[in-house]
Amino acid sequence: MSRFLPIPAMELFSDHPNDEGLPGKQRRRAMLAVMTATTMAVFDGTIINVALPQISQALQTSAAVSIWVSNAYLLATAMTLAAFAALSSRIGFRAQFSAGLAVFTLASLGCALSGSVTLLILMRILQGLGGAAMLSIAPAIHRTIFPNRLLGRILGLNAVLVAASTAVGPVLGGTLLAMLGWEWIFAINVPLGVLAVWLAWNAVPDTRKPAQAAFDLAGALWSALAMGALIMAADTCARFAEPGQGSGAAFTAAAYAVTALLAGLAFVRGQRRAADPLLPLDIFANPRFSLAALTSLASFVGQGIAFVALPFLFQNAYGYTAFESAALFTPWPLGIVLVAPHAGRLADRHSPALLSSLGLALFALGLVLLALLPDQAQPWDIGWRALVCGMGFGFFQSPNNREMLGNVSRERSGNASGVLAIMRTFGQCLGAALLGVILAVRTAAAVAQGELQMNPVQDGEAIRIALWLAAAATALATAVSASRLRRKAESPA
Template identity: 50%
Template structure:
């Protein structure tokens, strides 16, 4: 960990001491947004009972947060170029913290939903540009290690959310789940304002038409996916998908001719970026499928309780926390595409083995397979993120960060929705896990396709560094 904060002559990024404060601000903001996602889920029955609403309406406490967050990821990534990443991140922390206070004080579902939507906006502002700020803060030679740290924080937040929520609900009411964010948000706000690097604003306007089309595209998609998972009539799902597809068509046309596009299409000309994005999206479809399908498998087929199921999931994020930072460090020295491909191979094997579990399988049978999946995903994600962020010009890193966050969110939500569709057909839950393995296989194909390109890029970088060192000695 100490090597993340050492400095060398010629390093870009922030000096070591300032880097520590900036990283702490990023960690606190990310943790608040990620922990909230999983922590609030277990409080939905308590919220429904306290506010005297049906469970079907209480689900929107989670849904509205996710839709609001996902719909604005691209928007805030583009705005950060116009206003600066530091201002957008600070505003995101501030909005999230104030909305948490409002949610804690809410006495009706309507007011709670309003503040949950605002929390989603704050989370979008933080998550959309977090990876690009890591690229600002750290020197290029440590980018993989930095993104490994980011993977550790995200995995740790997802893993800790249910446990934190369960402990708090055992001693206090649900509003305290939101109040927990207040001290963390205050500290993150001060640190972000003080430590995040300042940068010049971009000259020019903002693509408001593209922003509206982007929001319509993503909202339509997430409402359709939510409808699939909750038994919405097929015509309504089709209508929302139609809205999403129409907005997507108009959005892409707008991006080709806008003077300051929300999502510059030239970033996709780099094949390593495009392939890494495909690998990420399909891998998160596989993980989203697996997480929901395994909950049904463990409880309905194998007879485990919800609490036991939560413990059975622990090896997956725990392995990501342990492997992710090490994979990030390796990606700074070895071929990142090769590391990502190896990780996807392990994830594919783990999912296939989980799909073969029978109702009589033991806890040990489950745990080592979950551990294998976590090791695979931990080995895949930081090197893949390094490819996503390292293959675009620095001036496009905010856009790349927004696209990366959107791809991850869309992939995971699509995976969750597919589980609902498969359950409606009456197919065995193991079939859903095989579908998750299929999407992981697609990710592996995209990752393997860029291995030669990444190897060639590394060789060129080493040769350039050797030439510069020779010139300096002369």
């Protein structure tokens, strides 16, 4: 395999006398297993939204019910991320990753064979559980199998894979739907999953260690409740602008948000008292890790706002079709593909904090450029601004992830990987919720003026406000990231 890769990628499998991790040959197989699983999960997330109208029609259900085909997976994943990150230290990366892959693959087959929307939603919950078992520890597996000198490079390559999958997903999904039907967006996972399970079981290392105390079940329940309520709050906020939602949606969102806050506080309190906590809070004692986590959270708030806002701008304000909107968004992941591998390679040699800060500054600039789009923007004008966003985010993500994983011990890499996944999910949900509030306020203002809903001009104004907020969140992330430059590097324990 290495002879087909460019020279920098070939270095990923080279052996040096003092290297940590796995030998080059086993490292290659383990990396292929993780990347195949990541591709499956990303494709699934991007394709499903394209397929929902066809699924709704085929299974004779309403659009409101069919949305739960998407939400069930997201909820199951978010609610179990922290639990699986902690469980991995007890049963080992190999057992958990292989089992998660197997569940995801079998559930994909179940989805393809589902004859009712109820069964499909249940299979999607199982898929989400399998996905959480895999994705909660995927970065930690990279940390375990690769030596520190190559960590930035492999994280950059992983960012390229995610971005490329995001860009190709809608096109592949549209092709499968047009030629074979909605069942095949799930069935395509089965052969890939079988291959990935075999590779994972034979290559991913067994990292289990004897448990010192009982599993923190209370922590797992509190974290699940907090993340589940958070997802539901964001989902409700995102529907504020729909006709007939009004104050009822606001009250429901507030109830979910309060539940998430109280459960989160109970979780933190319990972690301080637990003999073997689900999330050891002492990993946050390293300021470089904590600041990297906060940087990730703020950046994903900005990204979450933009990802949800731009389709509204393209379709409601500019009048593009859903397919054209997907094409207009493509330069963003393309920018990540162009930049992320170079950022990862640089992060192995230079300050990850500096590289992250520069990337975030460029990302913020791209969001400002999108917010300044004219009322009737041409595709090329949208495309180059989205490209700037992607390049900035690609230059930020790999170095920042390296900073997080590199500032904990290898024994704690599973916990750090879980924190990384939680910051991403939390940030994106908060971004979606903020956009929902903006749309709700602007829609209420339009109704007060005697209109049934916002017109294209008002839609454009509301989305531009959201994009300015996304730029502000990213500017905050830049400031947090830059604060790391004043601190000396600390070696993990």
